Amino acid sequence: MGALNVKVVSPERVLFEGEAASLVAPAWDGKVGVLPSHAPFLTLLGTGDVNVDLVGGGSARYPVAGGVLKVLADEVIVLTESGRTISPG
């Protein structure tokens, strides 16, 4: 199974960029999970945490409030409104 190329980006800067095994994001209507080979997908985000499960184990969590998630050919881009890492590792 391949890996996802994930980018979590706020208007000011790139918060996370790297490979991930999977990702769970709070879409506007409930949580969505993204695994490699996901269909092209574009959704608005609600409020909550984006959880990125890293390839080598461990995870990173980014709080978001609005924004958008785009998945295309295993490239995942999360455009967040507010973005700080809460607990990496």
Place this chain on the structure above:
Amino acid sequence: MPGARDVKRRIRSVENTRQITRTMELVATSKLKRATDRVNAARPYSEALSDIVSSLHAPEYAEYLPVLRRPERVRRAAILLTTANRGLAGAFNANLIREGRQLLEKLRDDGVEVDLHLAGRKGLAYFRFRGEPIASSRTDISDDPTVADAESLSGSLREAFEAGEIDAVYLISSEFRSAMSTPPRTRQLLPLQPSEGALSPEAFILSPTAVGVLRDLIPLYLRNMVYRALVENAAAEQGARRTAMKNATDNAGEMIEHLTRTYNRARQAQITQEIAEIVGGAEGVG
């Protein structure tokens, strides 16, 4: 010929000025570094968001989204002109103000009423002096513009456009090509410029719908355009100031060199004259 003492005083004064301009140059250099980092850090968000918005955007959505309306005739337009709060940055502010004035005149010639929105003390001072009516002004945007600054600027313009109060919005700011090249640039924010999308919306699973996504993203997109402009403008200002202060420092150096030569000549002349006087006096005694 000025006396040696006067020249000495001038030299000291120019040295003081050089000290100040050199310090300002150093300050601008360090601020430029941070401002450039911010410009670069803002790019990925900007590119990704433009990509999504331009690919989803279709003229027929205007029926659902007033922000996409395309007025047939522009009766009233808004100009958002960003300048610096401070001067001593060469032609930086003058260039922006000239760009703004040209657009203002062009629109007025076309019979368009214009609302002037000014961000930055320099632009405000100019248009206030000219007695232009000013729709709004902001002088509290720092060297480190925030997303909230951009939101407060773009939000009210977008709402006025949606409500049909204005039919076009132009944004004037400096393009930050490099520290040396910061030309002013006019961009049309609204109506949105249609651009060919890199990806077609049919290929995507959209949640909720294309219109729903755009309804949320277009305000972010507009805000981001303004945010980029503010960040680039801040970097351009520091770049222009650094260049201006470097020139001032160099010129002061040249001036000191010139004055030092004048001083030495005056001093030499004085000594020669004194010797001549002593010799003359000694001959008179002998």
